[in-house]
Amino acid sequence: MNVTARSILLVAPLLLASCNGSGSGQKIVTNAMPLEVSTAFGTSGTVANMLYTTLTICDANSNCQTIDHIQVDTGSGGLRIFSQALTTVGLTQILSNGTPLAVCESFASGNAWGPVQTATVKLASEPAITIPVQMIDATFGAQSLPSPCNIGTWSSPMDIHANGILGIDVGRADSGVYFTCDANTCMESTSPSQRVTNPVLALPVDNNGVIINLPVIPDNGQATAYGELILGIDTTWNNDPKKYSAGNPIKTVKLDAFDPFFASTTAGTTGSTNKLSFSSFAVDSGSTAYFFSDSTIPFCSALSTAIGIGPYCPGNPKNFAVWVTGNDANLWNFQLWIRDATMLTATGNLAFNDLGANGGMPDFFIAGLPFFYGKQVYLGYATKSSTLGDGPLYGYALR
Amino acid sequence: MLPISAKEAEIPRTLPARSRVIQGVVLILLCASAAQAQLGQPVQGPAQRRESLHLEKSETRAANGYRYNVMSSDNLVVKEYIHPGTNAIFGVTWKGKRMPSLQALLGFDPYKISGPGVSRTLHTAQFGTDSLSVAIVAFKGRYEGRVVRIDLLPQGVSPSVVTP
Numbered sequence: 368m369n370v371t372a373r374s375i376l377l378v379a380p381l382l383l384a385s386c387n388g389s390g391s392g393q394k395i396v397t398n399a400m401p402l403e404v405s406t407a408f409g410t411s412g413t414v415a416n417m418l419y420t421t422l423t424i425c426d427a428n429s430n431c432q433t434i435d436h437i438q439v440d441t442g443s444g445g446l447r448i449f450s451q452a453l454t455t456v457g458l459t460q461i462l463s464n465g466t467p468l469a470v471c472e473s474f475a476s477g478n479a480w481g482p483v484q485t486a487t488v489k490l491a492s493e494p495a496i497t498i499p500v501q502m503i504d505a506t507f508g509a510q511s512l513p514s515p516c517n518i519g520t521w522s523s524p525m526d527i528h529a530n531g532i533l534g535i536d537v538g539r540a541d542s543g544v545y546f547t548c549d550a551n552t553c554m555e556s557t558s559p560s561q562r563v564t565n566p567v568l569a570l571p572v573d574n575n576g577v578i579i580n581l582p583v584i585p586d587n588g589q590a591t592a593y594g595e596l597i598l599g600i601d602t603t604w605n606n607d608p609k610k611y612s613a614g615n616p617i618k619t620v621k622l623d624a625f626d627p628f629f630a631s632t633t634a635g636t637t638g639s640t641n642k643l644s645f646s647s648f649a650v651d652s653g654s655t656a657y658f659f660s661d662s663t664i665p666f667c668s669a670l671s672t673a674i675g676i677g678p679y680c681p682g683n684p685k686n687f688a689v690w691v692t693g694n695d696a697n698l699w700n701f702q703l704w705i706r707d708a709t710m711l712t713a714t715g716n717l718a719f720n721d722l723g724a725n726g727g728m729p730d731f732f733i734a735g736l737p738f739f740y741g742k743q744v745y746l747g748y749a750t751k752s753s754t755l756g757d758g759p760l761y762g763y764a765l766r
Numbered sequence: 767m768l769p770i771s772a773k774e775a776e777i778p779r780t781l782p783a784r785s786r787v788i789q790g791v792v793l794i795l796l797c798a799s800a801a802q803a804q805l806g807q808p809v810q811g812p813a814q815r816r817e818s819l820h821l822e823k824s825e826t827r828a829a830n831g832y833r834y835n836v837m838s839s840d841n842l843v844v845k846e847y848i849h850p851g852t853n854a855i856f857g858v859t860w861k862g863k864r865m866p867s868l869q870a871l872l873g874f875d876p877y878k879i880s881g882p883g884v885s886r887t888l889h890t891a892q893f894g895t896d897s898l899s900v901a902i903v904a905f906k907g908r909y910e911g912r913v914v915r916i917d918l919l920p921q922g923v924s925p926s927v928v929t930p
Contacts (some may be wrong), residue, residue: 440887442905473865476886476906477877514867519877532888534906542907628908649905653888670883673917674899675925676892677885726890727901728912729929733890744832 380570381408395564396605397492398573398598402581404718404736405736407436407528413690414528415588415653416580417715418651418735420596421534423489424448424500426456431489438529439579439596441536441746445543445563446488447472447479448531450504458484461499463560467507467546470563471516473544477526479503479517483545485558485663488566490598496569499561503531503544508730513555515544532653535565535577535596537759538749568748573599575751576758578606581653583741584766586684586706587717592740600745600753606754612743612764617755619762620693624749634659634732645732647690650744650761653734656719658726666725669711676727678708684721688731693760701763703737741766804873806915808853809846819844819870826865831923834854842866847928849920856918857928861910872913876900899925 400420406413425431432455434448460481461468468483481504487497503513505522524530525689536612545559557631568574569705581594603697608617628647643661656678671677684706691699706725720740726733738744745762747755755762781864782813809815812824821844824837834847834857842862846855860866876893883894893900897917903910914925 439890440888444906473904473909475891475902476888478865514869515865517867518875519871536817536906544864556821627906647908651889651905654890656886658890668882670894670896673896674883674894674914675898676894676901677883724885724892726903727892727899727924728890728903728910731890731903731910733903735887740826757923 381541385569391445394604395492398603399597399608400491400528402439402579402594402596403591404581404593406717408525408574408606409567410558413717414655415544415712416718417528417541417721418652418736418739419529420533422446424453424456424458425487425489425495427459427487428457432457433457434530437525437531437533438527438532438653440532440651441579441744442649442651442653443472443474443534444536444538444541444565445472445501445514445531445534446486446498446531446566447481447501447503447534447563449521450481450502451524452530453502456486458486458500458502460484461561463545463547464548466506468556468559468561469546469548469553470543470559471513471546472501472542473515473561474615475518476517477521480505480512480520482548483561483563483761489569490566493570494596494650495575496566498566498569499564501563508546511555511572513544513553515545533566535575536565537761538568538751559694565748567598570598571604571640573602574748575602575753576600576745576747576755578611579739579744579746580766581739581742584718586662586704586713586721588714588719588721590716590718592718600747600755602753608745608753608762608764615764616698617743617748617762617764618697619745619755619760620697620699621695621756622692622759622761623694634661634687646730648732648734650734651736654733656708656722656735657705657737658724658728658731658733658735659725660725660729660731664705664723667707671725676701676725678706678722679725680707680709681705682707686706689734698764701738730731771777778824786844805855805858806918807855807873809848811854814910817845821867829927831926843930844871845928846928848920851920852918854918856915857903858913859911859924859928859930861924861930863907863909865904865909868911876902876913 369514405561421435474477481502486500505520546553578597634640667680704721706721720737747760749759816824821837822839845859847857877892899914
């Protein structure tokens with residue numbers, strides 16, 4: 368999409384607001400964050416299906432910095448920013464019992480280690496919120512980092528191809544491991560003074576959930592993709608699900624408050640009676656592909672074939688039907704395509720709705736970013752309610 | 767994360783690159799053996815191993831062509847799969863509410879593995895070499911992993927028996 372087209376997309380809500388304005392006042396959009404699937408750090412850092420947003424951080428002295436290429440992640444909670452990305456603001460260290468507080472947050476690709484600091488954060492045009500955030504800084508604290516952050520420690524934005532992570536999950540309990548660190552050692556803290564949590568929960572009004580809205584893209588991908596992250600569900604004039612989905616039905620499923628996965632999943636090649644069962648299904652914008660194990664889909668390489676993990680290259684596209692059951696017994700039934708990963712990546716495009724891989728975990732079906740294209744995906748937060756129901760819940764409507 | 771470049775999706779089969787990967791894994795595993803006995807090494811007694819991992823319970827279960835130790839505490843379950851002939855550990859899995867110490871569990875650092883068999887995203891990552899398959903899933907409150915030494919599998923035993 369060229370700059371002009373992107374600009375039209377980004378201002379479209381404002382134009383609509385003008386059209387919707389009644390009487391003397393225009394309705395202003397305050398709760399729409401930009402989303403983009405695009406390059407991060409030049410061609411060397413180019414990775415497909417990375418979903419980014421932009422936000423602003425300020426320190427206690429009102430020095431502010433706008434930071435782009437923050438990865439939007441529905442699988443974690445909290446704002447985490449690499450120290451290298453913060454150049455003009457100095458955040459205030461949070462103490463726990465008089466000692467600097469740090470956190471180790473484990474991801475599959477590595478561990479985020481660093482101090483917990485106070486930041487004033489501006490999401491879209493919402494009121495600024497002052498919250499604990501994690502500064503990702505492998506040099507913080509003791510020379511020998513505590514487990515599990517003693518290995519796989521992220522040290523630069525290139526490690527994850529993002530300047531940070533905006534974790535907006537449905538609100539399960541924080542699972543970071545906290546430490547208090549003096550000059551020589553870090554001790555685990557089971558009751559830290561503060562925790563890093565989803566910033567959306569700290570908003571005064573638009574805090575009961577979010578909507579991720581990404582466009583329909585072609586089968587063989589698109590160079591880039593742009594959309595929006597709407598804060599709140601049915602909290603203001605522009606996020607009433609019925610109006611926002613333009614009348615398309617919204618299918619919701621409830622989750623367990625303590626488990627990030629849906630109740631059950633089956634998937635099968637369309638037209639086949641053979642169905643695969645997966646005990647753990649997750650919707651995850653932080654995963655770049657559909658990850659599931661199906662021994663009938665060819666891999667892209669002999670190495671992957673030998674060890675049973677890696678991208679899928681089916682030759683001819685494969686169509687799957689997926690049935691997902693929520694904790695409320697509601698059912699999702701959606702279609703997906705898996706196309707040849709080698710062919711797709713050779714296009715040079717960055718946005719794909721049909722990348723698939725075997726993640727090596729037979730029980731898991733992870734609906735990564737390909738799932739989000741052409742949909743509005745609703746996340747209703749735990750302990751909150753909306754017209755979609757009590758959270759935690761997921762919903763989607765086709766665009 | 768899934769790579770954008772075609773060269774990473776298509777695995778290069780040139781001998782030097784492959785040799786470097788194998789060499790790297792051998793070095794990692796040699797370093798591991800100097801530290802603790804884990805994947806690829808003769809198994810320790812379940813009680814000794816349980817204590818070294820700070821777990822509370824352990825038991826050994828028999829299966830067709832192999833046996834496995836199950837060690838657990840409230841927040842973590844670890845399984846070690848054992849070759850009946852060599853007593854070598856050919857598979858390790860974990861499932862828990864927080865990430866365990868992978869260095870202690872596996873005896874090596876999987877994050878140091880590089881090459882065409884590596885794919886990383888935030889919540890699912892794979893680290894593969896010619897003889898080793900490492901799969902990690904990490905969501906808030908749910909951490910699971912599965913590691914298999916393909917070259918150490920007992921005859922007739924499928925890697926699919928190794929499951930968290």
